[in-house]
Amino acid sequence: MFSKLFATAVFITLAAAIPNTTPPVTTPTSDQCCNSVVPSSSAAASAVAALLGLDLTGLNVPVGLSCSPITVGGNNCGSTSVVCDAPDKEWGGLIAINCIPITA
Template structure:
């Protein structure tokens, strides 16, 4: 009896830690990019070279000249006349978004 209670007491904090970490993952925000190129293309390779970034997968899509799309309409607003994308790495905005996926507008 004591052993089963001890296991429950040990397991509960582990469950709480695992649950709190799962909720911190967020989907990348939508962005508007002037062009969407493979990293292996001339334009994609030049943009990555300019910011000194090397990607492992040359087929990854790179968004060029990007800006965030906001719901409120600040910045580029809620519209995109070019490529609406979601990029895994937007730390190099506004120049480059890395590992982008085109999303429905």
């Protein structure tokens, strides 16, 4: 029980220490396989964005959650294939901004 409380306290402290910034919305260039794509105004998108210090207020774009890049070897995505603005080094695949479905 103590370890769960400690982990929660650390998590909340880290989340509070990260300044909220509004991510830029640019032309999507990264093919991604996302577990889900939701509106930027959704509770799920807001929760993940808050963990990363992102403020999605005022954005009106589709947001991919739990995304990974689609490799050149082929599209084996079992979820949603989209092209997004998804800087992996910044957001670690947790969220991608401005996701547009990939059509064959």
